[in-house]
Amino acid sequence: MSEWQPSIDQSRQPTPPTLYPEYTKPGGVEYIYRELEFWTSGFFPGSLHVLLERQRRFGHVIAQQQASGKSSIAAPHVLQLEFACRWWTANLHCNSQLQGTHDLGFMIAPWARRQWELLHDTQSYVTMINAAKTLAGRFNPIIGAIRSWDTCETKVYSFKDLSTDFLVIIDNMMNLDIVFWAAAQTNDSAMFNIALSHAKLSQRELIRPDSTTTHLVNFDPATGTVKQRLTNQGMGHESCWTRGQAWAIAGFAQTYSWTGDVSFLKTSRDCADYFLENLPTTLIPPWDFDAPKDGRQPTDTSAAVIAAYGMLLIHESMIARGDSSEYLAAALRILNAVCEHHLNPPARFVVPRLEVETVEHGVTLEHGAVTVDLGEGETILNGATINNFEFAPRRWANHGLVYADYFFLLCGNKLLEMGIGQLILRTE
Numbered sequence: 001m002s003e004w005q006p007s008i009d010q011s012r013q014p015t016p017p018t019l020y021p022e023y024t025k026p027g028g029v030e031y032i033y034r035e036l037e038f039w040t041s042g043f044f045p046g047s048l049h050v051l052l053e054r055q056r057r058f059g060h061v062i063a064q065q066q067a068s069g070k071s072s073i074a075a076p077h078v079l080q081l082e083f084a085c086r087w088w089t090a091n092l093h094c095n096s097q098l099q100g101t102h103d104l105g106f107m108i109a110p111w112a113r114r115q116w117e118l119l120h121d122t123q124s125y126v127t128m129i130n131a132a133k134t135l136a137g138r139f140n141p142i143i144g145a146i147r148s149w150d151t152c153e154t155k156v157y158s159f160k161d162l163s164t165d166f167l168v169i170i171d172n173m174m175n176l177d178i179v180f181w182a183a184a185q186t187n188d189s190a191m192f193n194i195a196l197s198h199a200k201l202s203q204r205e206l207i208r209p210d211s212t213t214t215h216l217v218n219f220d221p222a223t224g225t226v227k228q229r230l231t232n233q234g235m236g237h238e239s240c241w242t243r244g245q246a247w248a249i250a251g252f253a254q255t256y257s258w259t260g261d262v263s264f265l266k267t268s269r270d271c272a273d274y275f276l277e278n279l280p281t282t283l284i285p286p287w288d289f290d291a292p293k294d295g296r297q298p299t300d301t302s303a304a305v306i307a308a309y310g311m312l313l314i315h316e317s318m319i320a321r322g323d324s325s326e327y328l329a330a331a332l333r334i335l336n337a338v339c340e341h342h343l344n345p346p347a348r349f350v351v352p353r354l355e356v357e358t359v360e361h362g363v364t365l366e367h368g369a370v371t372v373d374l375g376e377g378e379t380i381l382n383g384a385t386i387n388n389f390e391f392a393p394r395r396w397a398n399h400g401l402v403y404a405d406y407f408f409l410l411c412g413n414k415l416l417e418m419g420i421g422q423l424i425l426r427t428e
Contacts (some may be wrong), residue, residue: 016090020044021378023386024400029377031402036091039103043406045088046110050409052081053114058416085115093123096131102138102148104131105175110406113181132182135175136194140166143224144197148172152216152232155391159218166221169232170206170213170244173199173251180258199255203267206248211270212240213248233387239290242303245275250310256317268314275307276330283337287385287397298397300385301342302404308334309407312414335411342383344400380405
């Protein structure tokens with residue numbers, strides 16, 4: 001896996017990391033890093049934990065694939081992964097107390113929940129609970145929502161006064177998961193109701209009648225009325241930014257699993273249906289569904305894999321209800337297209353053989369330190385777009401992206417959990 005290389009480099013440093021991978025420059029192969037307080041800091045450690053989960057829970061499938069010749073990629077030893085997981089998260093627990101962001105779910109849950117469940121790390125459990133409480137503390141009962149951004153500035157609008165503007169974005173649906181989880185762990189009905197209220201508000205105000213998503217809604221914090229509907233990353237204020245649509249698919253599917261409210265499952269399905277109906281023939285979404293279809297628009301593979309993950313969640317819920325579902329097949333088509341068009345060539349583990357002198361056996365050959373031949377990039381996928389809004393302070397397109405990789409890996413684990421990987425292995 002190409003994302004393993006930065007972990008090997010950082011593991012040789014004297015102290016755990018304080019900078020975390022976010023993206024590669026268009027045409028570049030190496031990660032650009034951000035400070036640990038940035039909202040994407042949890043995704044690279046999250047990817048390591050997803051790989052650890054894969055080794056721990058589905059190691060037999062990996063071993064069968066290698067034995068059958070279907071996979072020639074050597075996986076890192078589980079102890080290496082455990083070390084990398086702890087090393088990359090040693091400095092992240094403090095983020096659970098950050099007061100100025102709604103992204104604590106993204107920053108904490110991808111690694112801390114698995115570190116608790118796989119490694120029984122009590123500090124990670126406490127970190128999850130603290131992050132959920134911090135996030136719930138951003139709730140405004142008048143609006144019925146958790147504040148997303150404190151401030152936001154582009155070339156065409158600026159919001160800096162918390163007393164006059166209350167910003168809610170569709171991305172925040174994904175961060176409800178940590179609040180629901182903590183509420184379930186602690187039997188906290190108030191926390192549960194905060195997450196539920198935010199989901200209902202988002203369902204009402206950020207989902208349009210045609211099942212497309214508004215990226216950003218600005219509310220009056222004193223009255224709860226809508227002041228503006230805007231975009232911060234899409235083509236325009238009335239367009240359908242594809243990653244926002246994907247956040248809605250996955251976020252409402254997660255919310256249904258916690259609440260059992262079928263209206264959330266319907267919203268997730270409606271958003272997924274729109275997503276599928278508007279995909280181009282390549283099955284790779286453009287960065288915005290309303291962008292000109294001129295062949296020059298950048299793709300967004302992060303939107304593709306997040307949407308696919310949401311569709312897998314929909315499929316699970318529908319099957320559990322006894323309903324038929326076409327969403328598994330749809331998710332697999334998208335993932336296959338991503339692999340066909342936007343998968344970077346695999347990195348390769350290089351394990352030198354060293355001569356070691358022993359008392360009992362004389363000179364023997366042993367494996368040396370593992371290094372990695374990166375190939376063409378540190379990310380697994382290419383073809384992502386962080387932001388292509390015309391009036392954004394910065395624009396990024398056609399690059400690798402850490403959360404595209406995270407959700408791609410997460411899709412793989414979900415398929416294994418559903419028995420898809422084992423089924424393919426048995427039938428081929």
